[in-house]
Amino acid sequence: MDYDSSVPIYLQVMDAIKKQLILGKIRPGEQLPSTRTLALDYDVNTNTAARIYKELELQGICFTKRGLGTFVTESTEKISEIKDEMANKVIDTFIQEMSGLGYNYPDMVKIIKEKETK
Amino acid sequence: MDYDSSVPIYLQVMDAIKKQLILGKIRPGEQLPSTRTLALDYDVNTNTAARIYKELELQGICFTKRGLGTFVTESTEKISEIKDEMANKVIDTFIQEMSGLGYNYPDMVKIIKEKETK
DNA sequence: GATAGTGGCATAGGTATATAGTACACTAAA
DNA sequence: TTTAGTGTACTATATACCTATGCCACTATC
Known part of the structure; x- marks a missing residue:
């Protein structure tokens, strides 16, 4: 993924994930990649990956089960x-x-x- | 002017100036406000104001006469x-x-x- | 209990942006 | 020459973002 240097990376990745959700490429309730995997997938730091999920959670798009993983909301x-x-x-x-x-x-x-x- | 905190201020002011130019609110060849005045008008630092003119000059939108001021290009x-x-x-x-x-x-x-x- | 995988947290360092303050150089006009 | 107004340059500080690295806590499974 190419990043626009004038926009924070975490926002760009958040948008990318939201688009996948909107287009049905990620299904409701589905488990998202682990923070470490996300970091590899998008070539970002694990801290940045964690922030991405944290912000998405604030927007009600996903939720986290500690020790288990991060999951997309089930609410269509x-x-x-x-x-x-x-x-x-x-x-x-x-x-x-x-x-x-x-x-x-x-x-x-x-x-x-x-x-x-x- | 309200600023979007996710976009550098100098870019936002540059866009605002370019729009004034496009809409004819600033005429070709016209003198622009001094860096200090621009800083007051847009509530930014003088350094930021200087950067704005510097970047606009790089884009060929204005030119500077040292000791005199900054002027819009005369090329329509x-x-x-x-x-x-x-x-x-x-x-x-x-x-x-x-x-x-x-x-x-x-x-x-x-x-x-x-x-x-x- | 041990292990692997998960999220979470803390520290440190680098870069870009923006600010504050100061000083210098050039130009025109008094 | 002096003055006012102009652009330019420098240092210092603060903040946001991103990275690197390590460690801890929780969960499921063996």
Whole structure:
């Protein structure tokens, strides 16, 4: 995985995991890799891996059983909630940025449709 | 100005200045505020203000006359170049993020049109 | 009980960002 | 020449992030 040096790594990995959850590549209730394995998978330090799970737990996305491992929430509602939340953030950012650059809604729609055909 | 703590301040101010340029609020060739004034305006340190102009100069957006001040480039082509560059970055990021969340082009268009009516 | 695998914690060091404060060099105008 | 305003440079400090390393506590299994 390539990292954008202007964004903390732990946030980028968190987003990557959340996307896997949203796309169904990780199922509800499923056990996540151990912190040490995650560290290897994403080429980060074990402390960073631990932080990733800790923050995801704060967001209600996973839970931890000490001595056993870390597991994804079983709540499908929570997962679709996360999806809406992430999508809204992306959309709002896009609209705000484009407005700031002088584009209006029809401009945005037009641009996206043009991109589609390419 | 409110700052997003997850993005370096100097980048956020640079973007703000570039937007003013794109929207015509700053004219080609116009003198920019002094580093000390910029620091006051944006509530940052003088060193950070100096860095902002230094980085903008690296991007060809402004130039400095020592002892006189910092001035915006007179090239209108450069300015429209910057606009295209910024817009393309925003658009590509949007499309990539939304695709990663499982949305396709028609979805995106639909969402934006919905936002417009609100 | 011993072992392996899990999360959790503590210490230390490095880098980037931002701040505070000070000082210096250049330019134009009084 | 003096002054005010400009950019530039330097040191020091603080914080966040990331890494490296080691150790401890819990759980399941042998």
